[in-house]
Amino acid sequence: MASNDVFTESLLVKVAWYYYKDNLTQTEISDLLNLSRNKVVRLLDRARAENIVQFHIKGPGVNCLEIEKDLIHSFKIDHAFVIPTPKDNLSQSLSKAAAQFIESNISNNELIGFGWGEAVSRTIESLTIDPSIEISMVTLTGGVNYYFQKREYSSESGLDKFKGGIHVIPAPFLASSEEMAKNMLSEPSVSNLLDLASLSNHVVVGIGGLSTASTIIKEEKMTLNELIYIKNHNAVGDILGQFFDAQGKILDLPHHNRLIGTQLSTLKKLHNVIGVAGGAHKVDAINGALKGGYINTIITDEETAKALIKKEAALNGVHPSI
Secondary structure, three states: OOHHHHHHHHHHHHHHHHHHHOOOOHHHHHHHHOOOHHHHHHHHHHHHHOOOEOOOEOOOHHHHHHHHHHHHHHHOOOEEEEEOOOOOOHHHHHHHHHHHHHHHHOOOOEEEEEOOOHHHHHHHHHOOOOOOOOEEEEEOEOOOHHHHHHOOOOOOOOHHHOOOEEEOOOOOOEOOOHHHHHHHHHOHHHHHHHHHHOOOOEEEEEOEOOOOOOHHHHOOOOOHHHHHHHHOOOOOEEEOOEEEOOOOOEOOOHHHHHEOEOOHHHHHHOOOEEEEOOOHHHHHHHHHHHHHOOOOEEEEEHHHHHHHHHHHHHHOOOOOOO
16 A cells, blocks of 8 residues: 555544544544544545445554554653554655645644754655645754755645745754854844744654664764764754753753754744654654653654553553553
């Protein structure tokens, strides 16, 4: 089954489950999933036509629904979108899921703040925005021109989908010195966009692990020696280049003072941050990000979600049912 078909079926299953199993009204489902009532009706009709609704609700999304509820309960977050773990290309599947989540929640004249990394870049690529509405984007860090130059954006999937405008921080991801970083951050062209980013209606970030194959290493934003140094300081992962430990505490690292971008302390004050990440090598990083309170919505896959729930349950001396 193609990725898009999996995501469509997941939404069909969600609507059918809420209507037939949880006994929610069409209006309640509309409010819960941020869909129009007409769309809920169409989805219910399609679920019946495709035999998803029989004497019981079937489909890969049913188990994911329960896992989503467990994630939300375990980490006290607002939303979780869990997809079946694909056989390969997890990053691409998660990006399509993130794009679907955003598409279901955006409204006219809204602003989306984007971090950097492979998952975020692919999310931008996968986004389909209704041509009748104007959505703007703003970058959360410097150094994202890499993505704009690397990929060939078509008129259908490219940056021109953001009819409200594109705001890019005109600076590198990491300055050569702390003094240079301070000077850049004081420039109105940078500080004004960082202020704008903090006003985003939706914020999308990747969650990096400490693998030598991580994006931060592949893009040469950090050396292997620097990564080893960070590991030795009990780091488990990063968001926007800022590393934290297993409890989500931001570490005191020299390179943090050279970063040009939105601070994790700012993300923590927001209530609309979507984290996109998955894979066994990122479980500790995602767990730390959730514990740190930096994200309110997690887009991940089933196996990663199960590992997160089990890890949290073990720490609390509870035996999860999954």
